Every structure is written in C-alpha cells, then in structure tokens.
Amino acid sequence: MEYHHIARERLGFFPTPLIELTRLSKALAGPKIFMKRDDNTGLALGGNKTRKLEFIIGDALAKGADTIITAGAVQSNHCRQTAAAAASLGLDCHLVLGAEEPEQASGNLLLDKIFGCHIHWAGANRKGEDIPKIVEELTKAGKKVYVVPYGGSSELGALAFVDAFRELESQRESMNETFTHIVFASSSGGTQAGLMLGNRMFNSPYQIVGINIDKGETDKVPFNQYTISLANSTAALIHADYRFSESDLILNSDYVGEGYGVVGTLENEAIALTAQTEGILLDPVYTGRAMGGLIDMIRTGKIQKTDRVLFWHTGGAPALFAYASDLDVNRKR
Numbered sequence: 001m002e003y004h005h006i007a008r009e010r011l012g013f014f015p016t017p018l019i020e021l022t023r024l025s026k027a028l029a030g031p032k033i034f035m036k037r038d039d040n041t042g043l044a045l046g047g048n049k050t051r052k053l054e055f056i057i058g059d060a061l062a063k064g065a066d067t068i069i070t071a072g073a074v075q076s077n078h079c080r081q082t083a084a085a086a087a088s089l090g091l092d093c094h095l096v097l098g099a100e101e102p103e104q105a106s107g108n109l110l111l112d113k114i115f116g117c118h119i120h121w122a123g124a125n126r127k128g129e130d131i132p133k134i135v136e137e138l139t140k141a142g143k144k145v146y147v148v149p150y151g152g153s154s155e156l157g158a159l160a161f162v163d164a165f166r167e168l169e170s171q172r173e174s175m176n177e178t179f180t181h182i183v184f185a186s187s188s189g190g191t192q193a194g195l196m197l198g199n200r201m202f203n204s205p206y207q208i209v210g211i212n213i214d215k216g217e218t219d220k221v222p223f224n225q226y227t228i229s230l231a232n233s234t235a236a237l238i239h240a241d242y243r244f245s246e247s248d249l250i251l252n253s254d255y256v257g258e259g260y261g262v263v264g265t266l267e268n269e270a271i272a273l274t275a276q277t278e279g280i281l282l283d284p285v286y287t288g289r290a291m292g293g294l295i296d297m298i299r300t301g302k303i304q305k306t307d308r309v310l311f312w313h314t315g316g317a318p319a320l321f322a323y324a325s326d327l328d329v330n331r332k333r
C-alpha cells in the first residue's frame with residue numbers, strides 16, 4: 001500500500017484492542033459482537049480523531065506550521081484531541097466552537113481549557129464558518145497557521161482509517177475470526193470513507209455500515225455525496241485505482257432522531273446496556289446512537305444471529321459529564 005511516504009506524527013498507542021462482547025451479545029440473543037477499542041487510542045482520553053490527527057498534524061509540521069486551528073461543537077471530541085496533540089508538540093491551538101460561552105466548562109470543553117488553547121465562540125457556526133477570518137488575523141500577526149479540517153475529514157484523515165483497517169485485519173487474522181458487518185458512528189465522513197477504501201483495498205467482504213449521527217451537510221454538499229467523493233479523492237491521494245459511487249455507501253439515517261447531540265431513549269438504552277453488560281462507556285452523541293442503531297438492527301432482524309459484527313468504538317465518553325441532565329442514570333437494563 002503506497003502511503004508510507006506520507007508524513008505522520010505519532011500521537012497515540014496502536015494497535016488499539018479488539019475484543020469480543022459476549023455478555024452484550026447474550027443479552028440481545030444476537031450475533032457475535034466484537035469491538036475495536038478506539039476509545040483507547042491513548043491521546044487525552046482517546047477517540048477516532050487521534051488516528052486522523054497523526055496524518056494531519058504530520059502534514060502541518062512538514063509545512064512548518066506553528067499554529068493550528070479547527071472547529072466543532074462545544075463538546076467536540078475532535079477539538080479536544082486536536083488541543084492535546086498541539087500541546088504535546090508545542091503548537092498554538094485555536095478552537096472555533098459553535099456555541100455561546102457556557103457559564104461553566106465541563107466535559108470536552110473543560111479539557112480544551114486545560115490544554116491551554118484559544119477558544120473563539122462562534123454561536124450557531126459549528127462547522128468552521130468563522131475560520132477564514134481568524135486565520136487572516138493570525139497570519140497578519142505573523143503566525144504560520146494550519147487549518148485542520150472539520151472533524152479531521154480530509155483525505156489525510158480518511159487515509160488514517162485505511163491504515164486502521166489494515167490494523168484491524170491483522171488482528172482479525174491472528175484471532176482467526178471473520179466479520180460480516182462493521183458498524184460505527186458516521187458524522188463528518190472521514191472514518192467511513194477510509195473504512196470503505198480499506199475494505200476495497202483488502203478485498204474484504206464486510207458491509208461497512210455507517211450510522212448517521214447528524215442531519216447536516218458538509219461544505220454545503222449532502223453528507224452522502226461528500227463521503228463518496230472523499231473516498232474517491234483519498235484513493236487518488238495514494239494512487240489507488242478505485243472508484244466509489246452512491247451504491248457503494250451504506251449510511252443508515254434511521255437513528256438521527258431529533259438531530260445532532262439530542263439524546264433520547266435509543267442512546268440511553270444503548271449506554272446503559274453496554275455499561276451494565278460489559279463495563280464499557282459509550283458516549284451520548286456518537287457511539288450511544290450508533291450502538292442504539294446496532295441493537296435495533298439486531299432486534300428487527302436486519303442483522304441476524306448468524307452474522308458477526310464488529311462495532312468500531314470511536315470514543316467520546318468525556319462528553320458524558322456534560323450531558324448529565326439528559327442521561328437516564330437510574331436506568332437498569
């Protein structure tokens with residue numbers, strides 16, 4: 001695979017564990033369920049953005065940046081991991097967060113502050129709309145600024161998930177297991193685009209099933225089209241001759257509910273069930289929703305007992321603390 005010439009900065013501890021969730025599977029009377037533990041990537045409480053940042057920050061350093069800037073929601077895991085990566089390398093970090101400043105910082109925002117980054121409050125603009133203006137000001141002040149794309153979902157970010165796929169395959173082979181589905185939370189598209197490309201490159205037969213977390217669009221392009229074009233441009237980046245079209249994308253939008261970050265029964269049940277059968281924390285925004293989707297697909301027979309599912313845990317648990325009032329903590333499974 002032709003990407004070892006691409007700059008990379010080590011930020012996490014890999015490979016992350018691949019485990020089997022026997023008690024959850026039993027509770028659902030369902031198929032074998034495995035979990036890829038990217039909540040344990042090792043950078044500042046972990047998550048899937050650590051992988052993407054290894055390539056993106058590698059590029060920033062290669063280009064001589066001294067300042068990085070990115071954007072996200074107030075409880076963005078991407079922003080928290082970016083802030084930690086910047087701190088570890090002595091880079092200035094600016095975060096553009098889509099909210100009004102809350103009275104008290106909690107969850108990911110609390111951690112952003114501990115990492116000492118500069119926070120810009122952007123109101124309703126949670127996808128980086130305000131970045132160009134801030135970059136212009138920083139550049140005028142003599143900074144060499146590098147923009148980390150929203151959610152880390154550029155070709156470099158997606159490439160990290162081609163690499164993650166390779167990591168998974170080597171673990172799977174040594175466990176002598178097979179999978180039918182890979183299920184995960186999909187939001188800015190980099191994880192899904194990378195896994196789709198990895199699946200194709202390794203000639204693997206899995207269904208790559210993204211659970212859509214966000215009703216929205218990215219850069220004014222519908223999310224499904226963005227993800228497909230990202231898979232294609234990532235293939236082009238590494239001169240791999242693969243083309244994806246609409247029919248190659250499995251993006252399940254049945255569980256978006258009231259929209260991004262609105263916690264309902266689906267998420268609460270998934271969080272409680274996974275915690276109480278496996279001792280594993282999911283998060284309220286991404287993995288709780290994705291696991292809720294997986295549970296529903298098992299119950300409704302869309303995923304069958306004879307299947308073998310890999311759930312990719314993408315992190316996010318630090319947000320639990322900020323969602324305390326939306327979580328049904330008295331819930332017993």
Ligand SMILES: *Cc1c(COP(=O)(O)O)cnc(C)c1O
Nearest residue numbers: 077187188189191286314315316
């Ligand atoms: C960002 C994020 C995702 C979504 O990954 P994308 O590559 O943006 O689709 C899923 N889970 C968690 C916890 C995240 O922080």
